[in-house]
Amino acid sequence: MARFEFKLPDIGEGISEAEIVAWHVKVGDRVEEDQGLADMMTDKATVEMESPVSGTVIALAGEVGDQVSIGSPLVVIETDAAEDHVPASDAAARAELAQDVAEQMGAENPGAEEIAETPAPPPVRAEPVEAPVADTPAAASAPVLHALASPAVRARAADLGIDLTQVKTEGDRVRHSDLDAFLRYGSGQGYQAPHASNARADEPIKVIGMRRKIAENMAASKRAIPHFTYVDEIDVTALEEMRADLNNNRGGRPKLTMLPLLIVAICKTIPDFPMINARYDDEAGVVTRHGQIHLGMATQTPAGLMVPVIRDAQDRNVWQLATEIARLAEAARTGKAKVEELSGSTLTITSLGPLGGIATTPVINRPEVAIIGPNKIVERPVFDGDEIRRAKLMNLSISCDHRVVDGWDAASFVQGLKKYLETPVLLFAS
Known part of the structure; x- marks a missing residue:
């Protein structure tokens, strides 16, 4: 051998x-x-x-x-x-x-953790102690305690596991009111309902693999980056109507969600706010404002949160974006995403889809300086001049690195997005 x-x-x-x-x-x-x-x-x-x-x-x-x-x-x-x-x-x-x-x-491999599994000590079992019984006539003739109660009270006490001799009563027999008082204020010593507990046993789970990487990255981001989050409300009524029309006439192309339309709006807005599409090198003290938009797409998978990257999002139309989003999401969920498809993002978008929520405060994907989070679309009445109309509204969140992006810049960027999303025909204008 x-x-x-x-x-x-x-x-x-x-x-x-x-x-x-x-x-x-x-x-x-x-x-x-x-x-x-x-x-x-x-x-x-x-x-x-x-x-x-x-x-x-x-x-x-x-x-x-x-x-x-x-x-x-x-x-x-x-x-x-x-x-x-x-x-x-x-x-x-x-x-x-x-x-x-x-x-x-x-x-x-000095970095490998040595996990010593120490067996738990055997449970300490209380041994029964036999109390000495005095061999006297008085002890031999001691009366056996017996509580007086109706059959219904006895049945209820048996169901509750209560010893009737321990229940105090003002009369000569135990009543339902005495059981109630015992449950509320009684000895309370050692009383337990006889029914099985619904509590589950503790389950220690070792934090490994993708979950450990997520934990490390999120902790590093929160430690190193002074986050702030800005949220604004956007009327997407016209955008949703246009999306429905596009889907009704899409032919063999993929069905559009809100995400590819939002990405087009982001790509059209970024040139006026280049500090949003940037990465910050803490050690070198250098901020790189990227000309290309490599958009990270936070995706929930069975192994945890992964961020596949849409390369050159600025050069793709809504149908191409929809196709790439579906392809990358499937690759991430099935564990087939390539290394190069999971790195190099310059800006990240995260969406909870139908869960949505009112607002999110997403954690930045370090070393990026911003992350965008669309929230759930809801229908509400809104004032339009003197008229009231039904509108579809969506809150849009953006978290930014305050070392690089000022609050004014973040708010102005979202206002730029809002212009495109509330006037969706501009998404298709050159």
């Missing part, structure tokens, strides 16, 4: 380590060439690692959630090639080798 160390390859530009989010094998498993070994997550994507050889797994780099450095051993496989110092029949030698390899891999 020969030992083959499969070292974690460079799976992304500038990546120094990756997180184990799933193992597809365990120690002792037989693997074939090109068989999946593990899923590794970087800041940008999840990549499946495949075995380059066939053999038996004798060591793994760590547990799910551990970090492995690029170039460090991820899996050690005992192959069928000959090697003098490990006889194939010597199980003890293989076990010793596996232990040595595991120790070596732990030393080469």
Whole structure:
């Protein structure tokens, strides 16, 4: 037998380590060439690692959630090639080798967390204590306590698990009012309803993979960026009417949602407010105002929130945007989004869709300086001069980095969006 160390390859530009989010094998498993070994997550994507050889797994780099450095051993496989110092029949030698390899891999991956599972101590069980009984005539003839009560009161007390001898009463028998008083003000010591509790057991969940990346990124954004949020109300009655007309005449093109129309409005407004479409390098102290609009689209997936990027959104029409939105959302939800499709955004839009809400205060996707959040469309009566009409209204939120964007700039940008959204014919004007 020969030992083959499969070292974690460079799976992304500038990546120094990756997180184990799933193992597809365990120690002792037989693997074939090109068989999946593990899923590794970087800041940008999840990549499946495949075995380059066939053999038996004798060591793994760590547990799910551990970090492995690029170039460090991820899996050690005992192959069928000959090697003098490990006889194939010597199980003890293989076990010793596996232990040595595991120790070596732990030393080469100092960033991996060692999780010690300490068994919980056995529950302390109270032993029954037998009270001494005095062997006296008085003890032998002690009366047995017996509470007087009607059959209905006894049945109710039994259902509630109440010992009637513990219920105080002003009369000679226990009544329903006495049970009520006991429940409200009584001894309260040790009383529990006999019914099973609806409470669920505590469930510890290790924060790993995409959820850990989201937690780290959001925490970094809130720590580093002084956020402020501006919200304005937009009348989208005409926009919704135009969207309905476009959908009724779309032919074989995709159905339009509000999102591609909003993106067109953003792209038309950005040239007048270039500080919105920017990224801030904290360490270098440089703000880059981007000429191209690479729009991040916050997308909820089974693995957590992902942000696929619509490249060069400024060069796409509403139908092209609708097609790209559907493609990227599907790729993100099915885990098929490529690394380059999940990075490089210059501005992000986040929408809760039909959940909407009245207003949102979204967290900026660092190092960007702004994030836009449309909210739910609602119908309300509005004054139009002296007339009252039915209108479709939508609140639009924008969170900005106050180090780069002033409140006046954010408000002015939203007013620019409002002009296009409330006069939607301008969306199609050159």
